Amino acid sequence: MRTYRAVNLNVLWFLIALNVLIFIVTLLRPEGVIGFLGLTPALLSKQPWTIISSMFVHDPRMWTHILFNMISLYFLGSFLIRAAGEKSFLAVFFLGGLAGNILFVLLANPFSTGVGASGAIFALGGALAVMVPRVPVIIFPIPVPIPLWAAILIFLLLSFLPGIAWQAHVGGLLLGLIAGLILRKRRRLYYF
Numbered sequence: 749m750r751t752y753r754a755v756n757l758n759v760l761w762f763l764i765a766l767n768v769l770i771f772i773v774t775l776l777r778p779e780g781v782i783g784f785l786g787l788t789p790a791l792l793s794k795q796p797w798t799i800i801s802s803m804f805v806h807d808p809r810m811w812t813h814i815l816f817n818m819i820s821l822y823f824l825g826s827f828l829i830r831a832a833g834e835k836s837f838l839a840v841f842f843l844g845g846l847a848g849n850i851l852f853v854l855l856a857n858p859f860s861t862g863v864g865a866s867g868a869i870f871a872l873g874g875a876l877a878v879m880v881p882r883v884p885v886i887i888f889p890i891p892v893p894i895p896l897w898a899a900i901l902i903f904l905l906l907s908f909l910p911g912i913a914w915q916a917h918v919g920g921l922l923l924g925l926i927a928g929l930i931l932r933k934r935r936r937l938y939y940f
Contacts, residue, residue: 759834760825763841764818767804767865775808782807782863787849790858799853803845805863817865824872831879832931837872840927844871844920851919862913867920873900874924879932 774781787802788795806814829837848867856862876883877897884893887902900921907917 755826755830756834757826757829759838760822760829763825764821767806767814767818767821770804771806771808771814774805778808781805782861786861786863787852788859788861789853789856792853799846799849800842802849802863803842803865803868806865807863813864817869820869821865821872824869824876828872828876831876832934836927836931840871840875840924840931841868843927844868844874844923847871847923848913848916848918848920852913852915855915856913860913862916864913864916866907866913867916870900870904870917870920871924871927873903874921875928875931876924878925878928 770781770785782805784795785798785801785805787798792798806817825837825841828840832840845865845868848870849862852862852867873896877900881897882895885896885899886893887899904917904921906912907914
């Protein structure tokens with residue numbers, strides 16, 4: 749027998765709204781917002797807040813980046829909140845984004861600027877890929893369900909296309925995989 753519990757997704761909607769609001773502001777003042785909130789490794793000592801703030805900024809020239817990030821954040825985030833709770837979701841999201849940004853600082857061109865929530869989202873995907881690896885998902889343009897672990901692998905491989913901060917994706921995913929191991933041991937997921 750399955751048991752369902754009501755889940756409050758307000759924190760998830762807040763994160764999505766914050767990303768969209770900052771994106772709208774960035775449309776109006778792209779250089780100012782990206783220069784102030786984006787993560788540039790060479791400027792990190794002068795702009796330490798960017799290790800976190802860059803997770804909420806998206807390049808206005810690439811509206812698909814925020815669109816796909818927010819769709820992924822909603823589906824992966826709501827799934828993780830239901831499976832592990834709001835506190836675990838927030839921990840995985842922020843620690844994954846931080847881990848991704850640290851790897852970006854260590855491995856990227858020091859004068860490049862990184863923006864986006866992808867590292868944090870890869871952390872959510874990594875945690876779920878460990879907790880419920882065989883749950884079926886549909887990703888565009890594949891018309892049939894595939895296991896979640898395979899979808900995460902496909903998106904990881906796409907991370908190595910030019911212009912994508914693969915370092916943030918890998919860092920977030922690694923943190924997510926570790927978090928998934930911890931969460932899987934703490935919780936018995938009978939409803940999957």
